[in-house]
């Protein structure tokens with residue numbers, strides 16, 4: 137019966153999307169809910185962002201108007217994003233010509249890829265990567281060339297990149313700070329990418345949603361600040377992670393005017409515009425004090441260090457993150473060799489959910505022993521997760 141249904145579903149779905157199926161985040165969060173597990177899988181906090189930002193949203197809804205926003209986003213929010221780029225990166229960005237407000241980074245990526253790519257164009261993806269890049273590129277009709285970030289250091293695969301770039305390359309998609317490896321790419325690494333983009337007249341699309349979560353004194357380098365990339369990059373970000381309200385889906389794309397026009401053309405036919413009241417609230421939130429941003433980083437530094445130590449003590453091989461809010465572990469030292477089977481078993485057996493990293497790979501180099509735990513949770517949630525894992529590992 138189920139087999140029959142699957143066959144029918146496959147026939148109906150768009151051909152380009154057939155290889156991709158249901159998102160791993162949906163699967164693991166459903167398992168976590170079914171078994172009342174501590175959900176260290178999908179990257180959303182179990183706490184809300186600032187009360188004052190929530191109050192602004194409520195106020196904006198009550199005051200109205202609750203009608204369509206301008207397609208490119210309300211001016212207050214575009215100007216707040218421009219101020220933020222100056223404040224954190226010293227970069228001047230034109231709020232009217234270069235910023236487009238989207239429904240989260242996900243729609244920003246979608247609008248960028250659908251607005252930029254033609255069937256047959258090549259797009260380079262660095263795996264493991266966030267699970268949205270490949271399906272949207274495929275939907276745009278692009279051919280995907282995969283290069284791999286390899287443990288233990290997940291450094292930029294220069295040789296592979298040299299081989300992957302060609303005159304057919306239209307764009308490369310980067311993500312820094314990187315989910316799931318926690319890498320924060322250096323100016324030197326990004327300059328290497330810039331040199332290839334210049335050589336092949338390609339664009340760089342950069343997903344920077346974790347831009348404020350960078351540890352151990354490292355610095356986030358936005359692609360817009362890399363020499364050679366200011367005019368050929370699309371920088372995508374959102375407030376989900378920074379304001380700890382992933383459900384609000386408020387994001388943006390920053391790109392040179394001509395590039396922004398391509399994004400805006402597709403954005404208007406995907407959602408036309410985002411949610412006006414929430415745009416007002418996040419405009420206020422982005423202007424938060426330095427104290428807010430410092431405290432956010434301090435809290436995540438503490439949680440990340442605590443979880444790394446705890447997972448190490450349990451016997452996992454831990455890859456220390458430089459940024460974002462995930463920890464990648466190798467399950468081999470504990471006698472497991474299949475991340476998907478491990479993560480499907482974990483909610484029921486241990487009462488904890490995590491993400492199998494093979495879901496972030498599409499090419500042949502898929503590594504099957506890496507599992508991702510997130511630390512965007514209250515201290516007590518992380519402690520309970522570790523208590524459960526320890527109990528399960530000790531008693532089986």
Ligand SMILES: Cc1ncc(COP(=O)(O)O)c(C=O)c1O
Pocket residue numbers: 179239240241242243266311315343345373374375376382385386387
């Ligand atoms: C790398 C990366 N990009 C984009 C997103 C989604 O961002 P948004 O919720 O703003 O669409 C996530 C969410 O986990 C992510 O990890």
